[in-house]
Amino acid sequence: MRRKLVAYFSATGVTARVAEMLADAIGADIYEIEPACPYTQEDLNWRDQHSRSSVEMQNPGYRPAIAVKRDNMDLYDVVFVGFPIWWYTAPMIIHTFLESYNWTGKTVIPFATSGGSDMGKVNEKLRSSCPSAMLAEGKVFWTGVSSSELHNWAASQTE
Numbered sequence: 227m228r229r230k231l232v233a234y235f236s237a238t239g240v241t242a243r244v245a246e247m248l249a250d251a252i253g254a255d256i257y258e259i260e261p262a263c264p265y266t267q268e269d270l271n272w273r274d275q276h277s278r279s280s281v282e283m284q285n286p287g288y289r290p291a292i293a294v295k296r297d298n299m300d301l302y303d304v305v306f307v308g309f310p311i312w313w314y315t316a317p318m319i320i321h322t323f324l325e326s327y328n329w330t331g332k333t334v335i336p337f338a339t340s341g342g343s344d345m346g347k348v349n350e351k352l353r354s355s356c357p358s359a360m361l362a363e364g365k366v367f368w369t370g371v372s373s374s375e376l377h378n379w380a381a382s383q384t385e
């Protein structure tokens with residue numbers, strides 16, 4: 227049996243709720259990717275080009291620090307990585323997370339939350355941060371997603 231982890235970054239709690247439901251639905255461990263410096267509401271104002279999130283997303287090489295690194299990543303075969311869609315892609319902290327581990331022999335499955343965007347070019351942009359992983363196609367979930375929908379999707383990704 228393959229051991230699974232749901233790792234997620236959530237700025238406002240929406241992705242956290244979906245990640246918790248997914249972990250419960252598939253019997254996976256869960257890990258929150260927490261920034262070393264938490265985001266404030268002002269930091270998340272995407273309409274302000276000088277907000278922290280806007281500045282980070284304008285610099286593809288930016289890597290926000292993570293508060294605590296998961297020390298037992300070698301135990302997992304499949305890692306679901308969740309995040310909100312920012313500027314049609316994953317937040318830069320997801321790159322920080324992916325670049326912090328050796329993904330050889332592991333499957334990385336992205337999932338996202340969004341108010342209207344799809345996955346777009348997320349995989350294309352994440353590929354360089356986990357080149358040794360088997361990177362599966364991701365999926366966007368909205369706030370009303372059911373536990374059974376998450377379970378069925380996860381099962382289809384890990385068969």
